[in-house]
Structure formats: C-alpha cells, structure tokens
Amino acid sequence: MNLTKLTTEQRNTNTMNLDKMTTIDILKTINKEDKQVAEAVENVLPAINKAVEEIFKALSNGARLFYVGAGTSGRLAVLDASECPPTFLTPPEMVQPVMAGGMGAFLQAVEGAEDDELQGEADLKEKKFTNQDVVIGITASGRTPYPIGALKYAQSIGAYTISISSNKESVISTYADCPIEVVVGPEILTGSTRMKAGTAHKMILNMISTTVMVKMGKVYENLMVDLNASNYKLKERAKHTVMEVTNVTYSEAEATLEETNYQVKPAIIMIQAKVDFQRASAALKNSRGYVREAITYLS
Structure with missing residues (x-):
C-alpha cells in the first residue's frame, strides 16, 4: 500500500x-x-x-x-x-x-x-x-x-x-x-x-x-450511581450523589451509605422508597439494576 x-x-x-x-x-x-x-x-x-x-x-x-x-x-x-x-x-x-x-x-x-x-x-x-x-x-x-x-x-x-x-x-x-x-x-x-x-x-x-x-443502568439522571467508592474522594462523591438525588442531609446520606457498604444505588432506593437495605436490594435485582424502575416497583 x-x-x-x-x-x-x-x-x-x-x-x-x-x-x-x-x-x-x-x-x-x-x-x-x-x-x-x-x-x-x-x-x-x-x-x-x-x-x-x-x-x-x-x-x-x-x-x-x-x-x-x-x-x-x-x-x-x-x-x-x-x-x-x-x-x-x-x-x-x-x-x-x-x-x-x-x-x-x-x-x-x-x-x-x-x-x-x-x-x-x-x-x-x-x-x-x-x-x-x-x-x-x-x-x-x-x-x-x-x-x-x-x-x-x-x-x-x-x-x-x-x-x-x-x-x-x-x-x-x-x-x-x-x-x-x-x-x-x-x-x-x-x-x-x-x-x-x-x-x-x-x-x-x-x-x-x-x-x-x-x-445498562449504571447512571441515574446524570449521576454515577454504580461507582466504586474505594477512596476518600469517591466516598464523598457517593455521599453528595445521594444528597443530590434524595435531598437528605450529609449525615443521613453517610449513615445510609454505611448500611449499604457505600453502594449508591440501594442507598438512593432506601431513602426514596422508604425501605430497608434488604428490600432495596431485592427491588434492584428485580429491576436488573435500574434505579428508576426499582423505585417505581416499590411505590
């Protein structure tokens, strides 16, 4: 050539x-x-x-x-x-x-x-x-x-x-x-x-x-809700993501994320649908990982 x-x-x-x-x-x-x-x-x-x-x-x-x-x-x-x-x-x-x-x-x-x-x-x-x-x-x-x-x-x-x-x-x-x-x-x-x-x-x-x-459901609105919160910066991002979506306080977001081992998706569902971690996780599984569908499912 x-x-x-x-x-x-x-x-x-x-x-x-x-x-x-x-x-x-x-x-x-x-x-x-x-x-x-x-x-x-x-x-x-x-x-x-x-x-x-x-x-x-x-x-x-x-x-x-x-x-x-x-x-x-x-x-x-x-x-x-x-x-x-x-x-x-x-x-x-x-x-x-x-x-x-x-x-x-x-x-x-x-x-x-x-x-x-x-x-x-x-x-x-x-x-x-x-x-x-x-x-x-x-x-x-x-x-x-x-x-x-x-x-x-x-x-x-x-x-x-x-x-x-x-x-x-x-x-x-x-x-x-x-x-x-x-x-x-x-x-x-x-x-x-x-x-x-x-x-x-x-x-x-x-x-x-x-x-x-x-x-594939890795994003909710325009936020990273499936990030790997493996360091301080990403844990802070996870907290502020939960706060942004749910309008809870910093301490409430932190407490919920502690329950989910810093998984953002179930934390959002727990707050928005007023359910515990187990129910949020089940709904997330049933919705194939889509946060919006999981919240609708629980409403």
Whole structure:
C-alpha cells in the first residue's frame, strides 16, 4: 500500500510553516485544527449508534467487549477500558484492552509489534474470545495488521466486529460489521495521528462506553450511581450523589451509605422508597439494576 495516499499521512496545507510560527500561533493553529474533530465525529454518529446498540445487547447477555490497537490506538484502548471499573463498577473482564506488544508497550513502544497480523489473532484467542463477544479494532491509518488480524479472526468465528479508523475505505473496514471511518483530515504535524485522529478516536470510545453504561443502568439522571467508592474522594462523591438525588442531609446520606457498604444505588432506593437495605436490594435485582424502575416497583 502507498501510505502517502492516506489522508492521515498527507501534509496539512495550513501548517506548512509550523517551524516558523511563534508559540501562540502554533497553539492557535492546533486549536483551530482540533475544532474540526467534533464535526468529524458528528458525521459518523449513525455508525456509533449502531455499534452501541450491538455492544449493549452483547454485554446485557453476559458477553465481553474488547478494544484492540497498536501504539496510540492501543493506549487509548487501555485508557477507556481501565476507567470502566472505577466509574461504572463493571467487572474487569467486561471491557478489556488488547495492545500490540503487550501491556508493557503502553509506556515503551515495542517496534514492529503492530505489523504482526497473526499476533493480533493470537492475543484475542488468548483472551478466550468467543462469538458472543464484541471486538473493536482501532487504527488511524486503517491498515495496521495487528488489529486487522484480530478482526479477521473474530469475523471468522461469527463474532460482531467494529472498526475505528480515520481514512475512507480503510482496509480494516472490510473486516468490520460496523465500520466507523472518522476522517479528520491531515494532521498538524504530518503523520502524527496521536493528534486529531487520536482525539477523535478517544471521543468515540468515550461515547461508546458511556452510552452503553447509561443504557445498562449504571447512571441515574446524570449521576454515577454504580461507582466504586474505594477512596476518600469517591466516598464523598457517593455521599453528595445521594444528597443530590434524595435531598437528605450529609449525615443521613453517610449513615445510609454505611448500611449499604457505600453502594449508591440501594442507598438512593432506601431513602426514596422508604425501605430497608434488604428490600432495596431485592427491588434492584428485580429491576436488573435500574434505579428508576426499582423505585417505581416499590411505590
């Protein structure tokens, strides 16, 4: 493949004199280019919507979601996946990153790892990936062998496949049931896809994981009600969340959360429905984890 024909490898005519610009002019130029990213993401919302619906269906049935990428794409995968357990109290295995070169490549690049298509397949197999799971292959160029190998394998066993790239008619799209081609144009710094392409991909991953978790009942109103209150800051956030929803005092919120071992969902239900922890927990189980439905059930 002639890489110079890829949009992500072309020179940006707005930044040809980047090395001559003043500091503020460089910053203004980067900021101006970055403004195009949100618009590019907006253009692919129908594809993101399709991806979310499929992932939600899979996770609701006990399946798993895998992000596969190399370099910047792999690091973005690790970032988004690692935020799911503390933010949404998901089990670590529900959303998993698979990175070319292994997790050590997050901090130190493993040269050539991205070029091994068979390793992409092997790493997915090592995770005991099944046809019930979903995989997202992430690559700015759209031609990186590692995530392509993972998607090829996933498709061969009948699993649902999604791709995120930043070039039209990307190679990886061929192996995706749901291709997301978010074209942000040439980078400010030629070929440095950690910039606009990386920003677009991070936005999309944030949108996918957050929207799926909202649909799974991990959010009440616009509050994190399934957070893992594992430290002082998060315990305080849990108290203020309960206070915000129920209008109780700080001490009342704290006392209720002590009863629930700092589980926010049953604490809200206990106060709103005026029931004990046992009844709140039962209602939450019957409503499949949806707070609003549990409160209605008890009313």
